[in-house]
Amino acid sequence: MASALAFVAALALACMPAVVSGAWEVNLDPGVTEISRAIFDLHMTIFWICVAIACLVFGVMLWAAYFHRKSRGAVAKHFHENTFLEILWTLIPIGILVLMAVPATATLIKIYDPRDAELDVLVTGYQWRWRYQYLDQELDYFSNMSTPMEQVTNQAAKGENYLLEVDRPLVLPVGKKIRFLLTSNDVIHSWWVPAIAVKQDAIPGFVNEAWTVIDKPGIYRGQCAELCGQNHAFMPIVLDVREEEEFAAWLSEAQAEAAAAGQESTREWTMDELMARGEEVYNTNCAACHQVTGAGVPPVFPALVGSPVVTGDIAAHEAIVLQGKAGTAMQSFASQLSAADLAAVITYERNAWGNNTGDLIQPSAIAEKLSNATGGE
Amino acid sequence: MSESHSAYYVPAQSRWPIFASVALAFLGYGAATFINSLSGDTPASYGVFLLIAGMTLLTLILFGWFGNVITESRAGLYSGQLDRSFRIGMVWFIFSEVMFFAAFFGTLFYVRTLAVPWLGGEGDKGVSQMLWPQFTAAWPLMETPDNTLFPGPKATVSPWHIPLFNTMLLVSSSVTVTLAHHALLRNDRKRLKQWLAATIALGIIFIGFQAYEYAEAYHELGLTLNAGIYGATFFILTGFHGLHVTLGTLILFIILMRVMRGHFDPQKHFAFEAASWYWHFVDVVWVGLFLFVYVL
Amino acid sequence: MSAVGTEVDTHDDHHHGPARGIGRWLFTTNHKDIGTLYLFFSLIMFLIGGSMALLIRAELFQPGLQLIEPGFFNQMTTLHGLIMVFGAVMPAFVGLANWMIPIMIGAPDMALPRMNNWSFWILPFAFAMLLSSLFMEGGAPNFGWTFYAPLSTTYAPPSVTYFVFGVHMMGISSIMGAINIIATITNMRAPGMTWMKLPLFVWTWLITAFLLLAVMPVLAGVVTMVLTDVHFGTSFFNAAGGGDPVLFQHVFWFFGHPEVYIMILPAFGIVSHIIPTFARKPLFGYASMVYATASIAVLSFTVWAHHMFTVGIPLAGELFFMYATMAIAVPTGVKVFNWMATMWRGSITFETPMLFALAFVVLFTIGGLSGLMLAIAPSDFQYHDTYFVVAHFHYVLVPGAVFGIMAGVYFWLPKWTGHVLDERAGRRHFWLSFIGVNLTFFPMHFIGLAGMPRRIPDYALQFADFNMVASIGAFLFGFSQLLFVWNVISNIRKGRQATDQVWEGAQGLEWELSSPPPYHSFSEPPKVN
Numbered sequence A: 001m002a003s004a005l006a007f008v009a010a011l012a013l014a015c016m017p018a019v020v021s022g023a024w025e026v027n028l029d030p031g032v033t034e035i036s037r038a039i040f041d042l043h044m045t046i047f048w049i050c051v052a053i054a055c056l057v058f059g060v061m062l063w064a065a066y067f068h069r070k071s072r073g074a075v076a077k078h079f080h081e082n083t084f085l086e087i088l089w090t091l092i093p094i095g096i097l098v099l100m101a102v103p104a105t106a107t108l109i110k111i112y113d114p115r116d117a118e119l120d121v122l123v124t125g126y127q128w129r130w131r132y133q134y135l136d137q138e139l140d141y142f143s144n145m146s147t148p149m150e151q152v153t154n155q156a157a158k159g160e161n162y163l164l165e166v167d168r169p170l171v172l173p174v175g176k177k178i179r180f181l182l183t184s185n186d187v188i189h190s191w192w193v194p195a196i197a198v199k200q201d202a203i204p205g206f207v208n209e210a211w212t213v214i215d216k217p218g219i220y221r222g223q224c225a226e227l228c229g230q231n232h233a234f235m236p237i238v239l240d241v242r243e244e245e246e247f248a249a250w251l252s253e254a255q256a257e258a259a260a261a262g263q264e265s266t267r268e269w270t271m272d273e274l275m276a277r278g279e280e281v282y283n284t285n286c287a288a289c290h291q292v293t294g295a296g297v298p299p300v301f302p303a304l305v306g307s308p309v310v311t312g313d314i315a316a317h318e319a320i321v322l323q324g325k326a327g328t329a330m331q332s333f334a335s336q337l338s339a340a341d342l343a344a345v346i347t348y349e350r351n352a353w354g355n356n357t358g359d360l361i362q363p364s365a366i367a368e369k370l371s372n373a374t375g376g377e
Numbered sequence B: 001m002s003e004s005h006s007a008y009y010v011p012a013q014s015r016w017p018i019f020a021s022v023a024l025a026f027l028g029y030g031a032a033t034f035i036n037s038l039s040g041d042t043p044a045s046y047g048v049f050l051l052i053a054g055m056t057l058l059t060l061i062l063f064g065w066f067g068n069v070i071t072e073s074r075a076g077l078y079s080g081q082l083d084r085s086f087r088i089g090m091v092w093f094i095f096s097e098v099m100f101f102a103a104f105f106g107t108l109f110y111v112r113t114l115a116v117p118w119l120g121g122e123g124d125k126g127v128s129q130m131l132w133p134q135f136t137a138a139w140p141l142m143e144t145p146d147n148t149l150f151p152g153p154k155a156t157v158s159p160w161h162i163p164l165f166n167t168m169l170l171v172s173s174s175v176t177v178t179l180a181h182h183a184l185l186r187n188d189r190k191r192l193k194q195w196l197a198a199t200i201a202l203g204i205i206f207i208g209f210q211a212y213e214y215a216e217a218y219h220e221l222g223l224t225l226n227a228g229i230y231g232a233t234f235f236i237l238t239g240f241h242g243l244h245v246t247l248g249t250l251i252l253f254i255i256l257m258r259v260m261r262g263h264f265d266p267q268k269h270f271a272f273e274a275a276s277w278y279w280h281f282v283d284v285v286w287v288g289l290f291l292f293v294y295v296l
Numbered sequence C: 001m002s003a004v005g006t007e008v009d010t011h012d013d014h015h016h017g018p019a020r021g022i023g024r025w026l027f028t029t030n031h032k033d034i035g036t037l038y039l040f041f042s043l044i045m046f047l048i049g050g051s052m053a054l055l056i057r058a059e060l061f062q063p064g065l066q067l068i069e070p071g072f073f074n075q076m077t078t079l080h081g082l083i084m085v086f087g088a089v090m091p092a093f094v095g096l097a098n099w100m101i102p103i104m105i106g107a108p109d110m111a112l113p114r115m116n117n118w119s120f121w122i123l124p125f126a127f128a129m130l131l132s133s134l135f136m137e138g139g140a141p142n143f144g145w146t147f148y149a150p151l152s153t154t155y156a157p158p159s160v161t162y163f164v165f166g167v168h169m170m171g172i173s174s175i176m177g178a179i180n181i182i183a184t185i186t187n188m189r190a191p192g193m194t195w196m197k198l199p200l201f202v203w204t205w206l207i208t209a210f211l212l213l214a215v216m217p218v219l220a221g222v223v224t225m226v227l228t229d230v231h232f233g234t235s236f237f238n239a240a241g242g243g244d245p246v247l248f249q250h251v252f253w254f255f256g257h258p259e260v261y262i263m264i265l266p267a268f269g270i271v272s273h274i275i276p277t278f279a280r281k282p283l284f285g286y287a288s289m290v291y292a293t294a295s296i297a298v299l300s301f302t303v304w305a306h307h308m309f310t311v312g313i314p315l316a317g318e319l320f321f322m323y324a325t326m327a328i329a330v331p332t333g334v335k336v337f338n339w340m341a342t343m344w345r346g347s348i349t350f351e352t353p354m355l356f357a358l359a360f361v362v363l364f365t366i367g368g369l370s371g372l373m374l375a376i377a378p379s380d381f382q383y384h385d386t387y388f389v390v391a392h393f394h395y396v397l398v399p400g401a402v403f404g405i406m407a408g409v410y411f412w413l414p415k416w417t418g419h420v421l422d423e424r425a426g427r428r429h430f431w432l433s434f435i436g437v438n439l440t441f442f443p444m445h446f447i448g449l450a451g452m453p454r455r456i457p458d459y460a461l462q463f464a465d466f467n468m469v470a471s472i473g474a475f476l477f478g479f480s481q482l483l484f485v486w487n488v489i490s491n492i493r494k495g496r497q498a499t500d501q502v503w504e505g506a507q508g509l510e511w512e513l514s515s516p517p518p519y520h521s522f523s524e525p526p527k528v529n
């Protein structure tokens, strides 16, 4: 027995130096909002009550186990009932629970109040990235994990924010009441940022509400918290919280950039430009399913290499990328990517990995298709 | 409670259960393979054969198994205690069936009182309407949130024609089966046969009408499994009920065959009673269906 | 099948022993044989499910993807959960029920012996089918044991169809098993065995059987809706047709929460036999134990949405489910306090079953208290779907349900085999398990609070240290279970002859029969006084 213990301890110790980056975090993050601190306090209160109960119960058991041992000559008594005691240990826990319920109820009521928000952000989960739409600001973009796959597959050293970094964070102002509207495009995701204590499921076809007022500028990281398929581990959330003026400046800059990007589709693109852009778009948006090599994961995610759709009729290829295929994971990308990106990715797919069709699709052609299609939207 | 203990009956080894397990495995594996081949997920075509083999085997085995039980019972091997075990078993089996239907009724109530109104902009999660701006909540749900994926029904089944008639059929069949029971208790074999046959006939007519209603729903009303949540709840509830009526009718038919062969007497007729309990249960479920699926 | 005609006449005379060869096991109607089958089946499933857990822990040993693809990781998580719950824990309890209930109530066998055999033999086929999906195109189910729609409908691999039929088969098996237990307990008790004299294991199983009957059909209903959504165009869980993905969760958890008590109540029963035996003192508060068990069962139908605090339930619902969940702590507390009081002023010894039972009480209480923390809705916004939840449910399931089962096996094994337990071997298994289980699951509280989501094959660097500890613990715990296998097998094969009473303080009908008991336990009903 003792040798087994020693073995475990030695093994555990031997492994420690191997890990240098860990911080041995053991508790919740108190966070940077009134609510997150309220939850933290509630958590600690309940925790200490539980510890006290545990100490009591285990204490009595230990006492009995030590002093009422047969080997110490204890002789068993024969009582097996005591109505008073039994009533007592029904009533006292009820009392404790009521005491716990009071702060819990108060906190919950505070959480359930999304009224009077100053900024509305629509958060949409996609397999496997987030989309942020600033509802009254005409700003709309996707946020993808930016940790390179080489780090995940251990071919490169892992960065400090391994798995918790994105290409475009959600930028928010400090001190304002922000309402999040959450939904999903495919399966259920859950949008969670521990520092603001918001965890709310994003459910396809329905909209959930949550809100926050953040006290302190900074970068806050979170992750998708609902199993959403194979890359569930790889859809982090990053908040970039800024002072109000900085936020305003960022907002107008971002809006201007978005407008400029809209112009891209009017000019002629060369094959090289399209292939370069296409590869980038493909790797961030499509590779999760169809894989970087285009080999897919049949039968769930079809291979694009040599696929009849990709090497055949251009219109069919455009159709599936623009409209997706209902009832499958292949979503509609018409509203997710710009015309230039769409043209680039389609061109890329038709010419990469040995799909040498030589076809070149101009952004302007896609833009036209999009404007015809969105007549109704 | 346990006075008749001296005659414990412990059956000898039996081959039926293990065969029944094999048959059930065929059935399950076959059904899954077959259903997958329908949507082209797996090309395997042996599924349907496995399924049919499983069903046939299971039916044969159950016949053999129950045949065994019947012979033993008629040979007088069973005590009053075993009879009580059978009764207890049947009652709680019916309870489990009630819970099976409860899941579907719960589904119906949930979508009617919560999900559909939320999608239409009412209630606590009414913001969801922003995803379906042109959708309005209504029940029966004729226009689904996405009418291209789930084209809503053109019309729904009127409760006051076939369903009302079917209600009357089933309610009277509950009466006829009770009359048959009374006849059995009086040892009036002739009436017993007549009332039992009448019950079966009512059951068959019910099934016939139900099939007719389905055909009409599919071909004329556009009311299909694919017609959004109204069609889905409609068919799952009426469909599983219909399956139970079919099964119940079959059981009653077998009971009738046994009556013809002279089985049962006023004292011992557990199988008859079990069948009639089942039939009453199917009946009560129908009344619930009639109210909540058709009328309200 | 020509045996049909002749079987009637072969009405067992009560005294001959088991048949010979494989036929004994395939065709048996004997409660002890069937109990043994269930127990061995459950042990095999435990090893398979445990091996999957070890694969999960190996992948999580370090950050980065080392061993398995994310898609396969999800299949492992799903199958691990399903196999442990439906293949290991539930059948183990049914096996113990088969062995002990007839003996404890003074009956010759179960009420419906042939159906009993059928209930068992469905299971190997159901699990073979589930496991065969690993080799199918698209892989095994990968949507978690909770199979939330639409991940399990629109986005599911083709094997979901096999999963659905597999669950149906398990459901049929469980329902028949439950009916059998109810019929046995209500109808087969020996004269004088009144309700309030029933041994607690029998009581807890009776209540568990009612839970099974009430919720397995609901599970069948929800998988049926999954099936029709996948293959027949319905839209139960699809807003586009007016359905709701959250509806799935309501129906699933209406089954799922009572299910977790199905996995613990029989263990409560077992512990309520072991502690009095080794404290040499009658169980404290028998009547309140019975009422507490019943209250837990009733309450368990009103708390399901505590698994769904973050799906966007309206405030009133959230409060209701929070209060109802907290209320379960009261009857559970009564049980814990009763065990505590049973020990008090006893004359305690620490044989292997007692060690497992005491570890059960302590570690289950830890799991229960973390459950209570989860029940606090606002805090659950931070805990939900993190490793804190994983820590909670492994504390109630592994040192809870599984230790309960092991305690029961060690307790009754000498009775079953007639061989005295090898205490040294038993204690060695206990201590390694005890250390292993805590080393595995205690750190999960920390990584959960620090923010690690569950069901991920790879994690951020700040979670690395504790994950490594947990993985080491898991291997220690896992391999210690080989000792358990060894102990059981060597006890079956050899050992000193055990007395009828086996343990000094043991009370009850089962200890009046010889060790091992006759093939048909009581051919004449015993008198209970």
Ligand code: HEA
Binding pocket: A053, A057, A092, A093, A094, A096, A097, C146, C260, C261, C263, C264, C306, C307, C325, C326, C328, C329, C330, C332, C333, C334, C336, C364, C365, C366, C367, C368, C369, C370, C371, C372, C374, C375, C376, C380, C383, C384, C385, C389, C392, C393, C396, C397, C400, C401
């Ligand atoms: C055997 C199985 C088992 C048992 C017994 C329990 C028991 C309890 N569980 Fe657990 N639970 C699971 C198995 C189990 N659970 C599983 C498998 C999941 C995850 C499912 C999944 O998502 O995959 C889960 C998840 C789960 C959640 C959801 C978490 C989340 O996903 O966010 C919650 C939330 O309320 C919860 C609560 C509870 C509570 C309050 C109890 C109570 O019954 C505990 C009561 C016991 C005590 C409280 C200790 C003893 C009492 C005293 C000493 C008295 C004094 C105490 C007080 C007055 C406080 N459980």
Ligand code: HEA
Binding pocket: C046, C047, C048, C049, C050, C051, C053, C054, C056, C057, C077, C078, C080, C081, C082, C084, C085, C089, C143, C144, C145, C146, C390, C394, C397, C398, C401, C402, C440, C454, C455, C456, C457, C474, C477, C478, C479, C480, C481, C482
């Ligand atoms: C009763 C149920 C039960 C039991 C006993 C266990 C036992 C264990 N569980 Fe389990 N677990 C669940 C029920 C259970 N679990 C459930 C319901 C989930 C949720 C699933 C989901 O998210 O959908 C889960 C999820 C889960 C996770 C989270 C996965 C994730 O979120 O991605 C982890 C991670 O560490 C884990 C670990 C373990 C470990 C290490 C054990 C150990 O106790 C296992 C011990 C190991 C053995 C017993 C192996 C022994 C075998 C050998 C030594 C090899 C010999 C082999 C042969 C002879 C064939 N479990």
Ligand code: CUA
Binding pocket: A125, A128, A188, A189, A190, A224, A225, A226, A227, A228, A229, A231, A232, A233, A235
């Ligand atoms: Cu998105 Cu998990």
Ligand SMILES: [Cu+2]
Binding pocket: C256, C257, C260, C303, C304, C306, C307
């Ligand atoms: Cu629960």
